[in-house]
Amino acid sequence: MEWASVTSAAIAAAILVVHLLxxxxxxxxxxVWLLMGLGVFPIxxxxxxxxxxxxxxxxxxxxxxxxxxxxxxEDSGDPKSLSLAATHAxxxxxxxxxCYTCHKDYGMYxxxxxxxxxxxxxxxxxxxxxTMPLEESKHAIRILKPLPNANCMHCHxxxxxxxxxxxxxxxxxxxxxxxxxxxxxxGCHGFAHPMxxxxxxxASDGRISR
Amino acid sequence: MKLRLPPSERLLRIACVxxxxxxxxxxxxxxxxxxxxxxIALSVGQGLGTLSFVLFLVAVGRxxxxxxxxxxxxxxxx
Numbered sequence: 001m002e003w004a005s006v007t008s009a010a011i012a013a014a015i016l017v018v019h020l021l022x023x024x025x026x027x028x029x030x031x032v033w034l035l036m037g038l039g040v041f042p043i044x045x046x047x048x049x050x051x052x053x054x055x056x057x058x059x060x061x062x063x064x065x066x067x068x069x070x071x072x073x074e075d076s077g078d079p080k081s082l083s084l085a086a087t088h089a090x091x092x093x094x095x096x097x098x099c100y101t102c103h104k105d106y107g108m109y110x111x112x113x114x115x116x117x118x119x120x121x122x123x124x125x126x127x128x129x130x131t132m133p134l135e136e137s138k139h140a141i142r143i144l145k146p147l148p149n150a151n152c153m154h155c156h157x158x159x160x161x162x163x164x165x166x167x168x169x170x171x172x173x174x175x176x177x178x179x180x181x182x183x184x185x186x187g188c189h190g191f192a193h194p195m196x197x198x199x200x201x202x203a204s205d206g207r208i209s210r
Numbered sequence: 211m212k213l214r215l216p217p218s219e220r221l222l223r224i225a226c227v228x229x230x231x232x233x234x235x236x237x238x239x240x241x242x243x244x245x246x247x248x249x250i251a252l253s254v255g256q257g258l259g260t261l262s263f264v265l266f267l268v269a270v271g272r273x274x275x276x277x278x279x280x281x282x283x284x285x286x287x288x
Contacts, residue, residue: 002240020227039263042232042233045259049236062244
């Protein structure tokens with residue numbers, strides 16, 4: 001995909017440079033060339049670059065490119081970390097797209113809603129957090145809504161016999177399914193990004209305050 | 211006030227310059243897939259690229275219009 005984008009951009013640029021340098025009057029033939037240089041090849045470049053760009057927005061590198069997300073991205077990419085985010089990132093289903101796989105909206109319009117949420121993040125970053133020191137941002141920035149258990153249940157369906165055999169799962173099944181008890185909490189599997197939590201949060205019982 | 215567009219040749223040169231600015235912006239995100247390159251590619255890059263193509267269409271459309279006008283004026287002389 002990348003090579004198609006770069007190649008079509010190079011062809012378009014070559015056509016345009018030749019047109020600018022030759023300084024001849026515009027004829028029917030030159031208009032056809034310009035249709036290629038201003039229309040066909042740039043549209044091909046834009047299309048392929050768009051696909052590659054949207055793919056890139058799902059990567060951990062992209063999420064970690066705002067400085068306030070560096071601790072989250074570094075921890076989840078750390079092969080020695082035992083945080084929930086890092087243990088999931090080591091699973092090849094998550095891999096380099098672990099941020100997106102956990103935080104995306106799994107609904108019908110999930111992709112669009114997730115991208116709109118991302119634009120909101122960019123807006124907040126530019127207007128509020130761009131100059132915030134990292135140590136402060138680790139504790140000042142919180143997810144808008146608690147991570148829904150439905151996202152965990154996309155893989156851990158809560159129906160598998162092995163899963164149900166775990167006593168804590170069986171006893172809290174209803175609370176987990178209706179989202180009253182977060183999977184990613186201190187009382188259960190621990191916070192996904194514990195290094196951003198303060199002591200009192202780490203000691204909480206895992207219930208989601210509503 | 212009526213907006214006067216530059217002559218078609220100049221319009222096409224402007225379109226070429228705009229497209230030459232847009233293309234690297236669109237491709238930049240492929241080499242550095244972080245927030246700002248991707249956002250700029252999807253906004254400024256696409257915006258400039260679209261504007262350059264629109265200018266091309268305006269120039270071609272205007273030339274066709276002039277050609278048609280000339281054709282209708284010349285016909286009675288035949």
